[in-house]
Amino acid sequence: MRPDGRYTLIRPVFFVGFMGAGKTSVARRLARNLGLSSVDADTLLSRRLGVAAGEYIRQYGESAFRVEEARLLGELATWDPAFISCGGGVIATPANVELLRAQMVVYLEVSADEARRRIADVSSRPLFGNIVQARALAAARAPLYEQVASVRVQTVGKPVPVLAREVQDILEREGVLCQQPKSS
Ligand code: S3P
Numbered sequence: 001m002r003p004d005g006r007y008t009l010i011r012p013v014f015f016v017g018f019m020g021a022g023k024t025s026v027a028r029r030l031a032r033n034l035g036l037s038s039v040d041a042d043t044l045l046s047r048r049l050g051v052a053a054g055e056y057i058r059q060y061g062e063s064a065f066r067v068e069e070a071r072l073l074g075e076l077a078t079w080d081p082a083f084i085s086c087g088g089g090v091i092a093t094p095a096n097v098e099l100l101r102a103q104m105v106v107y108l109e110v111s112a113d114e115a116r117r118r119i120a121d122v123s124s125r126p127l128f129g130n131i132v133q134a135r136a137l138a139a140a141r142a143p144l145y146e147q148v149a150s151v152r153v154q155t156v157g158k159p160v161p162v163l164a165r166e167v168q169d170i171l172e173r174e175g176v177l178c179q180q181p182k183s184s
Contacts, residue, residue: 006180007034009081013176014100016145017108018138019088019125020115022155022163026108027083029164034177037082041090045072053087054124062127066093073099089127091144100148104176106167107149112138114156150174 015023024040031038042053045068049056057065070093076084077099090096110118112134122128127137146152151170155163171177 007036008178008180009036009083009171010176010178011104012077012079012081013083013171014103014105015083015085015108016090016100016105016148017088017155018110018112018115018141018145019128019134020118021088021108021110022118022160023085023088023108025160026163026167027085029160030167031083033164034168037080038085039076039079039082040085041069041072041076042085042087045069045087048072052124054126057126062089062092069093070096077103088125089141091141091148097144097148103148103150104171104174105148105150106170107145107152108163109145109152109154110156 013027015021015027017023024042027038027040030036046052046056049068051059053065056068066089069087069090073086073090073096091100112131115128115138116122116131116134119125119128128134129137151174153163153166153170158166168177172179
């Protein structure tokens with residue numbers, strides 16, 4: 001689908017939510033639909049660290065990963081506006097919560113049980129653990145996601161294109177995403 005006109009993002013849009021919420025897929029889909037850019041923080045981080053996020057956590061521990069993640073988030077906030085998908089634990093670092101509270105943040109909501117159904121290979125997410133641990137982690141994180149959220153979007157039963165459209169409508173309403181009509 002080609003955009004009807006040129007879209008502009010006025011400020012960066014950060015996607016947060018538990019593992020499996022669809023942050024990367026929705027950010028990517030929006031960018032593709034609108035002819036804009038998306039950045040996946042974990043992918044960028046993995047490139048910099050030389051290993052996947054999960055592998056880095058396994059080798060060096062969660063705290064070491066959080067330091068690198070926070071450094072990258074600080075950088076991303078200064079880049080040209082884009083759709084930025086964050087790792088699910090970005091809100092575990094208090095400085096990130098502070099930063100995100102001042103940004104446009106879309107919270108994609110998903111339960112741990114639904115996330116487990118969506119994630120094909122949980123071994124790539126060492127912090128997911130078993131379902132009991134994942135439920136506890138999701139419950140502990142929920143208030144932090146809520147704290148940073150500018151908007152909350154429930155994801156259950158909604159395919160990625162539907163979610164992308166829903167977020168697009170919200171961002172246009174909020175004046176974060178603008179469309180310049182074609183002149184011809
Ligand atoms: C994490 C989520 C992962 C990744 C890392 C830690 C977490 O990203 O950053 O494994 O603590 O929730 P996704 O949310 O994209 O799976």
